[in-house]
Amino acid sequence: MKDNIILRIVAKMLIPLIILFALYVQFHGDYSPGGGFQAGIIFSSALILYRLIFGLEAGDKAIPRPVLKLIASLGVLLYTGTGVAALFMGGEFLNYSVLADTPVHGQHMGIILVELGVGFTVAATMLLIFDSFAGRPLTTQDAGIEKQHD
Amino acid sequence: MVGQHSVILMVVLPLLAAPVTALLPGGRSSWAIVMTVMALCLIMSLGILGDVISGSLIHYELGGWAPPWGIAYEIDGLNALMAVIISIVGTLVAIYAWYSVPADIPENKQPLFYAAYLLCFLGLLGMSMTGDIFNVFVFLEISSLATYALVGMGRNRQALTASFQYLILGTIGATFFLIGIGLAYAATGSLNMADLAIRLSESTHVQTIHTAFGFIFIGMALKAAVFPLHQWLPRAYTYAPITVSAFLAGTSTKVAAYVIARMVFTVFTPEYSRQTLFNELLMVLGAIAVIHGAVRSIGQTSIKPLLAWSSLSQIGYFMIGIGLLSATGLMATMIHIFNHALIKTTLFMAAGILLYQTGSLRIASLSGMGRHMPLTFAAIIIAGLSLIGVPGTVGFISKWYLVLAAVEQQAWWIVAVLVLGSAMAIIYVWKLIETLYFQPTTEPHDTGHIERTPALIIPTWTLAIACIYLGLDTGISVGAAEAAVNSLGLLSRP
Numbered sequence: 073m074k075d076n077i078i079l080r081i082v083a084k085m086l087i088p089l090i091i092l093f094a095l096y097v098q099f100h101g102d103y104s105p106g107g108g109f110q111a112g113i114i115f116s117s118a119l120i121l122y123r124l125i126f127g128l129e130a131g132d133k134a135i136p137r138p139v140l141k142l143i144a145s146l147g148v149l150l151y152t153g154t155g156v157a158a159l160f161m162g163g164e165f166l167n168y169s170v171l172a173d174t175p176v177h178g179q180h181m182g183i184i185l186v187e188l189g190v191g192f193t194v195a196a197t198m199l200l201i202f203d204s205f206a207g208r209p210l211t212t213q214d215a216g217i218e219k220q221h222d
Numbered sequence: 223m224v225g226q227h228s229v230i231l232m233v234v235l236p237l238l239a240a241p242v243t244a245l246l247p248g249g250r251s252s253w254a255i256v257m258t259v260m261a262l263c264l265i266m267s268l269g270i271l272g273d274v275i276s277g278s279l280i281h282y283e284l285g286g287w288a289p290p291w292g293i294a295y296e297i298d299g300l301n302a303l304m305a306v307i308i309s310i311v312g313t314l315v316a317i318y319a320w321y322s323v324p325a326d327i328p329e330n331k332q333p334l335f336y337a338a339y340l341l342c343f344l345g346l347l348g349m350s351m352t353g354d355i356f357n358v359f360v361f362l363e364i365s366s367l368a369t370y371a372l373v374g375m376g377r378n379r380q381a382l383t384a385s386f387q388y389l390i391l392g393t394i395g396a397t398f399f400l401i402g403i404g405l406a407y408a409a410t411g412s413l414n415m416a417d418l419a420i421r422l423s424e425s426t427h428v429q430t431i432h433t434a435f436g437f438i439f440i441g442m443a444l445k446a447a448v449f450p451l452h453q454w455l456p457r458a459y460t461y462a463p464i465t466v467s468a469f470l471a472g473t474s475t476k477v478a479a480y481v482i483a484r485m486v487f488t489v490f491t492p493e494y495s496r497q498t499l500f501n502e503l504l505m506v507l508g509a510i511a512v513i514h515g516a517v518r519s520i521g522q523t524s525i526k527p528l529l530a531w532s533s534l535s536q537i538g539y540f541m542i543g544i545g546l547l548s549a550t551g552l553m554a555t556m557i558h559i560f561n562h563a564l565i566k567t568t569l570f571m572a573a574g575i576l577l578y579q580t581g582s583l584r585i586a587s588l589s590g591m592g593r594h595m596p597l598t599f600a601a602i603i604i605a606g607l608s609l610i611g612v613p614g615t616v617g618f619i620s621k622w623y624l625v626l627a628a629v630e631q632q633a634w635w636i637v638a639v640l641v642l643g644s645a646m647a648i649i650y651v652w653k654l655i656e657t658l659y660f661q662p663t664t665e666p667h668d669t670g671h672i673e674r675t676p677a678l679i680i681p682t683w684t685l686a687i688a689c690i691y692l693g694l695d696t697g698i699s700v701g702a703a704e705a706a707v708n709s710l711g712l713l714s715r716p
Contacts, residue, residue, distance in 0.1 A: 141244070141245065142245060144241075145244055146241070148237070149238065149241050152234055152237050152238045153238070155234065156238065158285075159230075163286055164227075164230070164282065164283055164284060164285060164286045165227065165230040165234060165284055165285070166285040167284075167285045
């Protein structure tokens, strides 16, 4: 679809806005409706639009699949890591109050970190799912192994 | 610090390890992580059981939020026993995986396999440790999603359809469970189990509670493969990689059976079940499962489905024990869950050794192999005798307690079902033993190299020896189950 100039221009205009909105939902999630899951989905929708218009190769060039896997895993680690950090600082698992000097400040920091982890994982996983269904064998090594097992 | 937090660390450690495992390049390094995590969890779970067995409760509030608003882990003997069972099976299967995973799973998928294994493990642990009913659902989903992936990694392409069928039914089950939770929440405004127990008895929304209980039971019965909701299980166990079959057979349906027991005994009191005649339903379904599972098991021509159908028969015993609604009945169920975890994992592991040696699990093509593989065959005999319930093995103890519980209530037809079920177990176990040992070898196989692989034979024999040892020294399993039941008595009548 990259030959269609209207799609291309509109997508180029929309994608930054979608990403901006995703970041808004992400970082305003502790005050208003939103949070990591929604933000992650919105963020990934921008990149999926990019893949739809400019093709999977271009999408892979923007964020290679190993990087996506890394981000997906880091998100989970950030979530549990925050919980464990609270544990090391003397509270219960996920007790954010102990994370900073005052409980309120700690709760803020905790929820933002945890939601950031959720956002990372959701966005990266959505893209991984899309890529898997779009049927692109990632590397030649992956493709070779798939063939062997068919 | 670890002592106080070990309850949550058991769930968090695998959760931390899973993403790391998924990122590692090779199978061996991921295996090392899995092994370490499993061993740590085993140590922690034994520590927790040791603390709880004296009758005290461990109470842990996540995030420092007090229940009923926050999620609390409320560990009594029942939770601790389940955690120990899962950790033992998880650890031994992890040792077994050193050989079996490279044999079954392509190298580039091994890290993901181990990640899914860790997720499944932590999901099951979470389900059995949490004191919050919604948290049960969350962990149920974690373990189920991981299980679908694990089952789908089987060598045979049919593993994919088996996994998909399990996915559909499992999702329906999880949805039913969630709807049930929603209704219970609507009737009481609480999700904490201990709190629910009090509020449910006071609530006036009788219809809502009935519906909630129905949904919760059907949802969990699907996951526990209670007759007639068992269709997914034989296929899933048959086509999953042997590592996965061994792990699931020892843990997953048992955790679901535990959740049913927890619902019946703690959340909806035993009196509630008696009023609604639910216990009768459980016993009838259990009895049908015992007979039906055994009949189908006798008819199988391959080892894995034979063991899977036999598992269904054993799930029937769990349900009968719960349905008797007595302390002895629940004790019998808990002992049987523990014993069956040992027995079925041994059998699947031994079956795996046969598979790696001969490349086949069809019973006909294995004739005479028992003579060439004495170690494997002896493990099969020990576990088989336990499955039947021969005195001196663990199987005898749990059946003995089941019979005791049935006699206590003069439920003679249950005694008859138990005897019949055991008699039929003799038939399908004998079928294995006869072909493996007494028939002449028909197909030439290389013999006896693989069964000397330490990674395969050590976990298999650890379990086989446990089958005998715990059958003679009954103090451990019975004591743990007794403590579990006692603590429950305290919980259900505050």
